[in-house]
Amino acid sequence: MKRKYLYLVVSLVLIGGIFWYMVPKNTAEGAPVEVIEEVKVTAGDVLIDFIADGNVRILSKDQFFNTSGVLEALYFDVGDVVAKGDLLAKLSTDDLALKIKQTEIAINTEIERQKESITNHTYDIQMQEAIIESLTKELQREMSLLETMATYPSIYTPNEHNDQLYKKEQLEATLDSEKNELQKLKNESQALNNLLIDDKKVILELLKLDLEKAYLYADTDGVIGTIHGVVNTSIGTTNAFLTILDQEQPMILSMVSELDIGQVTLGQKVLVELESDYGMTYEGRVSWISMTPTIDNNGIVSYEVEIILEKYPDTIRSGLSALLHIVLKERLDVLVIPNSAVKIVNNQQVVEVKVSDQIQERIVVTGLTDGVNVEVIQGLEEGETLIVRSLK
Missing domain, CATH: 2.40.50.100 (RNA polymerase II/Efflux pump adaptor protein, barrel-sandwich hybrid domain)
Structure with missing residues (x-):
C-alpha cells in the first residue's frame, strides 16, 4: 500500500513538471528592453572614405x-x-700636401725648361735679325750700283748689267727667306710663352680641385x-x-587595390594616422598615381599612390607605418547627429527633441551620412537634446 502511494506521488510530480514546461509562460525574461539615451546636436565633420595602408618615405x-x-x-x-x-x-690633406709639393717642383722645373727654350729662341731671333740687317744693307748697296749702271749705260756692258740685276734678285729672295725664318722663330717664341702661362693655369686649377676634393x-x-x-x-x-634626408617633403607611399584605384584622383584629400603618433591625424594630398600595376604572387593587382603631407611631426621617420583615410566625400563643420536618432514617419525624417522635459517630434532634413552619423541640414540647432531609442 505504501509502495502504491509512493508511485502515485512520483507520477503526479512528473505530470506537473511536464505541464509546467509545456504551458506558455507570461514573463519578460529574455524579451528585448527599450533603452533611451539622450544625445546632443553637435558640430562636426561627416566624411565617406576608404582605408588603405602605407609607409612613410623621405627622399x-x-x-x-x-x-x-x-x-x-x-x-x-x-x-x-x-x-x-x-x-x-x-x-x-697630408698626402695632398706632398702631391702639391711634388707638383710645384715639377712646375718649376718645367718653367725653367721653357725659360731656357725661350732664351734660346730669343738668341736665335737676335741672330736672325742681324742676318736680315746685313742682307738689307748689302741689297741696298747692290741696288745703288744697279741704279748707277742704269744712269751710265755706256760705262757698263750689258753682261755686267745683267749680272748685277741677277745678284740683286738673289739677294731679295734670300732676304725674304730669312724674314720668313724670323717670323717663324717669333711665332714659336710666342707659343712657348703662351704654353708656359696656360700650363701654369691648368696645374694651379688641378691643385685647387685636389684641395677641394678633401x-x-x-x-x-x-x-x-x-x-x-x-x-x-x-x-x-x-x-x-x-x-x-629631405625632411621638408616627407610622403606616404600606399598600394591601392584595383577595386579602389578608380576613386583616387590627383589632389585628393587624405587623412593620415601614423602608428608612431597614436591619436593624431595629419592631412595630405595625392600627388602621384602610378599607371603601372603591381601584381603580387597571389595575383592581386594594386597601384602605387604617393601622398604629400601638409603637416607632420618632428619625429617622422622613413618607413613608419600609416593608416590612410582616402576621402571620397565630406562635410566639414556641420550639425551632426547619430543615424539612430532619425526615424521615418509618413515618409518624412523625424527626430524626438527634448524641450523643457517634454518630448517633441520634429521634422528634419539630413544630408551626407557615413553610416554612423548624419549631417543635419535643417530642423535642429547645435546644443539641442535628442532622444534616441533602441532595443537591447
Missing part, C-alpha cells in the same frame, strides 16, 4: 667624397639639420640620416659617405 640624397683618404674631421652627427653649402667632413659640402638642405665612417678611418669614393 634622401647621398653625399660622396670625390677623392679617397683618411677622415680627419666630421662636423655633424646623425639627426643634425644641415643647409646647402655646409662643410660636412674633411679628409686629411672637403665634403652639403649639396642640399635636410637632416643627416646615416654616416658611413668614423674619424681616422679610410674613406673611399665608391660608396656614399653620408645621406641627407
Whole structure:
C-alpha cells in the first residue's frame, strides 16, 4: 500500500513538471528592453572614405667624397639639420700636401725648361735679325750700283748689267727667306710663352680641385640620416659617405587595390594616422598615381599612390607605418547627429527633441551620412537634446 502511494506521488510530480514546461509562460525574461539615451546636436565633420595602408618615405640624397683618404674631421652627427653649402667632413690633406709639393717642383722645373727654350729662341731671333740687317744693307748697296749702271749705260756692258740685276734678285729672295725664318722663330717664341702661362693655369686649377676634393659640402638642405665612417678611418669614393634626408617633403607611399584605384584622383584629400603618433591625424594630398600595376604572387593587382603631407611631426621617420583615410566625400563643420536618432514617419525624417522635459517630434532634413552619423541640414540647432531609442 505504501509502495502504491509512493508511485502515485512520483507520477503526479512528473505530470506537473511536464505541464509546467509545456504551458506558455507570461514573463519578460529574455524579451528585448527599450533603452533611451539622450544625445546632443553637435558640430562636426561627416566624411565617406576608404582605408588603405602605407609607409612613410623621405627622399634622401647621398653625399660622396670625390677623392679617397683618411677622415680627419666630421662636423655633424646623425639627426643634425644641415643647409646647402655646409662643410660636412674633411679628409686629411697630408698626402695632398706632398702631391702639391711634388707638383710645384715639377712646375718649376718645367718653367725653367721653357725659360731656357725661350732664351734660346730669343738668341736665335737676335741672330736672325742681324742676318736680315746685313742682307738689307748689302741689297741696298747692290741696288745703288744697279741704279748707277742704269744712269751710265755706256760705262757698263750689258753682261755686267745683267749680272748685277741677277745678284740683286738673289739677294731679295734670300732676304725674304730669312724674314720668313724670323717670323717663324717669333711665332714659336710666342707659343712657348703662351704654353708656359696656360700650363701654369691648368696645374694651379688641378691643385685647387685636389684641395677641394678633401672637403665634403652639403649639396642640399635636410637632416643627416646615416654616416658611413668614423674619424681616422679610410674613406673611399665608391660608396656614399653620408645621406641627407629631405625632411621638408616627407610622403606616404600606399598600394591601392584595383577595386579602389578608380576613386583616387590627383589632389585628393587624405587623412593620415601614423602608428608612431597614436591619436593624431595629419592631412595630405595625392600627388602621384602610378599607371603601372603591381601584381603580387597571389595575383592581386594594386597601384602605387604617393601622398604629400601638409603637416607632420618632428619625429617622422622613413618607413613608419600609416593608416590612410582616402576621402571620397565630406562635410566639414556641420550639425551632426547619430543615424539612430532619425526615424521615418509618413515618409518624412523625424527626430524626438527634448524641450523643457517634454518630448517633441520634429521634422528634419539630413544630408551626407557615413553610416554612423548624419549631417543635419535643417530642423535642429547645435546644443539641442535628442532622444534616441533602441532595443537591447
